[in-house]
Amino acid sequence: xxxxxxxxxxxDGQVHYRAAGEAGPALILFHQTPLSSRMYEHALPYLGRHCxxxxxxxPGYGASSPPEEEATIGGxxxxxIAAVSSLGIEKFAVCGFSTGSVIAVEVAGQAKDRVTHIILxxxxxxxxxxxxxxxAVLGPKEIARDGKHFGDMWxxxxxxxxxxxxxxxxxxxxxxxxxxxxRLDWGLTAVSKFDIAAALSKIEVPALFxxxxxxxxxxxxxxxxxxxxxxxxxxxxxxxxQLSWTAPEWFSDQVRDxxxxx
Numbered sequence: 001x002x003x004x005x006x007x008x009x010x011x012d013g014q015v016h017y018r019a020a021g022e023a024g025p026a027l028i029l030f031h032q033t034p035l036s037s038r039m040y041e042h043a044l045p046y047l048g049r050h051c052x053x054x055x056x057x058x059p060g061y062g063a064s065s066p067p068e069e070e071a072t073i074g075g076x077x078x079x080x081i082a083a084v085s086s087l088g089i090e091k092f093a094v095c096g097f098s099t100g101s102v103i104a105v106e107v108a109g110q111a112k113d114r115v116t117h118i119i120l121x122x123x124x125x126x127x128x129x130x131x132x133x134x135x136a137v138l139g140p141k142e143i144a145r146d147g148k149h150f151g152d153m154w155x156x157x158x159x160x161x162x163x164x165x166x167x168x169x170x171x172x173x174x175x176x177x178x179x180x181x182x183r184l185d186w187g188l189t190a191v192s193k194f195d196i197a198a199a200l201s202k203i204e205v206p207a208l209f210x211x212x213x214x215x216x217x218x219x220x221x222x223x224x225x226x227x228x229x230x231x232x233x234x235x236x237x238x239x240x241x242q243l244s245w246t247a248p249e250w251f252s253d254q255v256r257d258x259x260x261x262x
Contacts, residue, residue, distance in 0.1 A: 001045040008086040013065025015083040016057045020048025025116070025259055026092035028084055028107070029055040030100030032122070032242065033187030035176040036062025039097070043244040046252035051259065054087065056080055058103065060183045062176070071186040073194040077106035093117035093259045097242060098124055098217065099187040101224075105199045112204070117259045119208045121243055122217035123224035124191055125200070130220075131192050135185060143181070153177055164214055165240035172245070200227040207231045208258045210251065212239025232258070 001021075007014040018037045027047060031039040037055035040047075047053035059079050060066035067075055080103065084092060093116050096104035101120040108115040126134065143149055157173040177184060209225040211218050213236065225231040234254055236247060243251040 001048045003041065003044050003048075007063075008083045010065075010079050010082045010086070012059060012068050012079060014063075015059065015065070015079065016063035017083070018044060018055045019053060020044040021050070021052045022048075024051035026084075026089045027051045027053045027255065027259065028080075028089075028092050028094050028104075029053065029244075030080070030094070030096035030103045030107075031055065031058060031061070032098035032100055033058070033191075034061055034180045034184045035173060036179070038062065038172060038176055039242055040244045041172075042248035043252050046249050047255065050252075050256045051093075052089075054084070054089075056083060058099070058187060060186055061180045066183060066186075071183075071190045073102055073106045073190045074110075076103050076187075076190065077110050081107055081111050090114060091116055093119065093255075095119040095255060096121075097244065098122040099191055102191050102194060102196055102199075105196065105203065106194070108203055108205060109199055115205055117206050117208070118203060119210065119255055119258060120224065121210045121212070121221060122215055122241065123196070123200075123209070123221045124217060125196055125220045125223045125227070126191075131188075135188055135192075141184065149181075150178065160216075161241055162214070165242065165246040169240075169242065169245055196224070197227055200224055203228045203230075205230070206258070208254065209233045210243055210254055211235045212241060212243050212246070213237050214239060215241040217241070 004019045040055035057064035094104040101123040240246040
């Protein structure tokens with residue numbers, strides 16, 4: 001199944017998205033900082049068999065215009081809801097990984113009457129110390145004349161993910177991070193200023209938490225699930241971060257079964 005690339009106009013500029021599927025329930029996907037909707041490239045063809053799947057680039061990442069004001073989770077959610085509305089979508093499920101999971105939670109809060117399900121992985125319910133540790137591995141913040149920052153970025157991605165998910169994952173993550181080099185930490189800074197625990201406790205729609213065994217955020221994802229009233233947890237033994245990339249068919253099956261069952 002082919003993936004479609006397109007843009008929608010919003011107040012701050014344009015939001016880019018990848019999409020697959022012509023029928024079924026709508027599913028909106030949000031990615032990790034500092035990546036893009038490319039993170040869902042492997043999963044979209046599977047998802048598109050059963051739903052209308054749309055993976056958005058967060059403003060300032062991928063090919064989406066950066067926000068004109070300071071990046072916040074509330075601002076990201078507001079812009080992305082506007083993008084969904086521009087596509088004529090009324091009811092939809094949301095799905096996110098890491099920063100994307102925080103955005104998904106806020107979208108569910110802002111659009112309570114429209115969101116039907118929420119699927120989360122790597123939800124960063126982090127202490128201040130853990131937040132600083134994650135920020136430290138985002139990569140270099142200065143451009144080196146000799147190009148050293150290219151190698152540093154590769155090494156930081158390898159340190160962050162390991163190579164268990166395949167070298168193509170490291171290539172994707174490094175290249176997408178370099179693409180948004182000047183805005184590397186915007187999303188994570190926004191997460192650090194957002195009360196994710198409080199927002200999780202207010203979720204009222206069915207929630208699914210997918211956890212890869214080797215994801216560094218696995219403990220936090222389980223902690224997040226404990227904060228949600230109607231949470232269902234599914235672990236993937238041996239699974240690596242970004243299940244949409246490293247185990248796309250399994251990921252898509254879990255999402256399909258969940259949004260079609262409740």
